[in-house]
Amino acid sequence: MTDKTDLKLNLSAGLMSSSVAFVLVLAKLWALGATSSLAIAASLADSALDLMVSLGGLAAIAYAARPADDDHAFGHSSAEDLAALGQSVVILASAALIAWTAIGRLLAGPPGPIEQEGWGMAVMVLSIVLTLLLVAWQRWVIRKTGNRVVAADSLHYLGDLIPGIGAILALLASKWFGLGQVDSVVALGAAAMLAIGAARIGKGAWDALMDRSADPSMVAGIEEIASRHPGVRGYHDLKTRTAGSVVFVNLHIELDGNQTLDAAHAIGASLRRDIIAAYPRADVMIHKDPVGVEPHPDDPGKAAQR
Template sequence: MSDDYTYIAEADREKRIAALSSVGAALLLTGLKLGVGFATNSLGILSEAAHSGLDLVAAVVTYWAVRAASRPADADHPYGHGKVENLSALVETLLLLLTCGWIVREAVDRLFFEAVHVEPSVWGLAVMGVSIVVDISRARMLRRVARKHNSQALEADALHFSTDVWSSAVVIAGLLALRAAMFFPQDSFMFAVLQRADAFAALVVSCIVVFVSLQLGRRAVDVLLDGGAQEQVERAADALKDLPGIVRIERLRVRQSGPRTFVDLLLCVPQGMSFEASHTLSEQAERRLQAVLPQADVIVHMEPASPDEVGMLERIRGVAASHGLAVHAVSFMLVDGEQHVDLHAEVAGEERLEVAHERVSAFEADLARTLGKATVVTHIEPVAVREDALPEASNEALTAVEGVVHSLLDAEPDVDDCHNMRLHRLGDELSLSFHCRMSPETPVSVAHEAATRLEKSLRARLGDISRVAIHMEPTPRNHQA
C-alpha cells in the first residue's frame, strides 16, 4: 500500500511540474504574438495570439485541475476528485470554440467586407518560428506525462500546443503569401488572392482548432458521464477470459475519474467453490486487471453459477457445500430416464446419528430437487482424522510387498515405474501407498483403470492389506524413452 501512495505522490508532482511549465510557455508565446500581431496588423498572428492566450487560460485551468484532482477521496467524494481534470478539459473546449467563433467572424469581414493592410514582416515570421519550436517541445513533454499518468487535463494541454504547431505553420504560409503578393500588380487577380491569404490562414487555423476541440470535448463528456470505456472493458475481459475457475463474467464495468480507473465485476463461479478458493480467485482476477489497467481500483463480486452451467459433479458438490457437507465416492447413472446418485457424505465423528441423519436427509432432498427427477442414496461416514503417527512396517514386510507390486507391474505395460512406496501397520492390518508413472498423453480414465486393476490384484495377493492408495502421475518427458 505504501508503494501505491509513493506512486501517486510522484505522479502528482510530475503533473504539477508539467502543468506549471506549460503556463510559462503559453505566457511567453502570447506576449510575443500580441506584440508582433499588433505591430504588423496580421489577423493570422493576432488569431494565433488569441489562441495562445486561450492556451494560457487553459494551462492555468489545467494547473488548478491537476492540483484539485490530487486531493484524496473523502466522505462527499468517495471516488476521489479526479473528474476535476475531465471537467477542466470540457471548459477548455468551450473556450476554444468561443475563440474560433471570433476568428471566423473577423476573417469573413476581411475577406468580403473590410480590406485591412497587413505588413508581412520578418518579425512576424520569426515569432511564428519560435512558437513552433516551443509548441513542439511542450506538446511532447505534456503528452509523455499525460500518457504515463493517464491525465486527460494534461492531454488536453498537449493538444492545445500540438494544434499551435499546425496553426503557426499555416500562419507562416499566409505571411509568405503576402510577401509573394508584392511581386504582382495591385490590380491583378493573384495580388487580390495573396492579399487575402492572411484571412484564409486564420480560417484554416479555426478549422483545425474546432476539429481538435470537438474531439477533446466529446472525450471529456464521455468520461464525465461514465462512458467511452469500451476499449478498456474489452482489455479487461481479454485478461480474464482464460482464468481457471471462472464459469462466466456476468458483469464488467469500467469508469474513469481523472487519472484513476475503477473496475467492478461480477464473476460466476462453481457452486462448490470454497471461501478460500474464491478469495484466491478474486486476487488473481485483480492482479490480471491491474496488469492491463495499471493502478486500477478493482472490486470483485462472486456468485454461484446456475446448475446448467456446471457439470454434474460440481452441482452435487455445490449442494453439499451449502449444507456444510463434503462428499466423495460419487457415482451417478441414468436408469429409465431417472438419475440414480450414490455418494459418501462426511460428518464429524462425534456428531450424533440423529443430527447427522437430519442434515444428510435435507441434503438428499435438496439435491433431488436440483437434479430434477433423481434418486439419491447417501452413505454417512466420519471424517477420517488421525492425530497419532502410524508406525511403519518392518523392512522385511516392505521388501516383500515391493516384490509383489513389481511382479504385478509386468501385467501393466503402460505403467512405467513404481516409486515412493510407504507401508504402515494398522493393528493387524497394513496400509500401502505408492506412486506410479504413465505417459503424459494417457487419458485419466485409462490411468484410473490401471490403478484399479493393481489395487484388486494387491488385495487378492496380500490378504492383510486394508488400505491401498495408488497415485498416478505423468512420466517427465525428459525421462521418456
C-alpha cells in the same frame, strides 16, 4: 511507478505548458502590435486560450489527485472532465470570433499592408520551436502516466503547429507577393482547427461525465483476463465508466461455492491485481458469486451470463 511520481510528472507537464503559453502570449502581443496581422491575432488568441486551458488543466490535475473523502467516495478525478468541458466551450467561442473577423476582412476588400513581416515570422518560429519542445515532454509524460488532461493538452498544442506555420506562410505571401488576403484565409483555417479540437475535447469530457463505458478494447481486454484466470468459472455484469484519467471497473465472477471464503477471496484479489497490472489507471471492484446461483426474485435484472 507510484501515484506520487505520476502526480509530479503530470504537474510538471502542466507547469511547463502554462509557462510556454505565457511566454508565447507576450511574444505574440508584441508581434501583433508590430505587424497588425490577423493570422498572428488568431495565433495570439489561440495562445491566450492555451494559457487558460493549461492553467485550468493544472488546477484540475492537482484537484483530481486528492484522495477520496466522505463526500467523494470515488475520488475527485471528474474534475479533469469538468475542466475540459469548460475549456472546449471557451475555445469554440474564440474560434467563432476569429472566423467572424476574418470573413469581415475578406468581404471588406483588399486589406491594408502587413508591417514588419520579418519580426512577425521570427516570433512564429519561436512559437513553433517552444511548442515542439513542450509536446515532446508531454508525450513522454503521457507514456509514463496516461493522464487524460495532459494528453488532451498535448493534442491541442500539436494542433497549434499548423496555424503557426500558416501564419508564417501568410506573412511570406504578404512580404513577397503582396497577397494580404492570405492572412484572413489562414485565420479562417486556424478557427476551423480550433473548433474541431474543441469539439473533440468537449465530446470526450461529456462522455466521461455521462458515465460512458471504457474503450471497447479495454473492455475486451478485461474480459480476456477474467475468462482465463485460474479459479474463475465464469463472469457477468462487467460495467465500466470513465472519470478523468481513472476507469472504474465493476465485475461479477463465478467461483466454486464449496471452497473456503479465504480461497475465494484470494482468487478475486489475484484477478484484481491482474486487471490493474494490464490497466494501471483502473479502479477495480469484484463481486463473487457461487457457480449456478439463482438470482433472488427481488434482485435487479442481470446481464446475460457468460
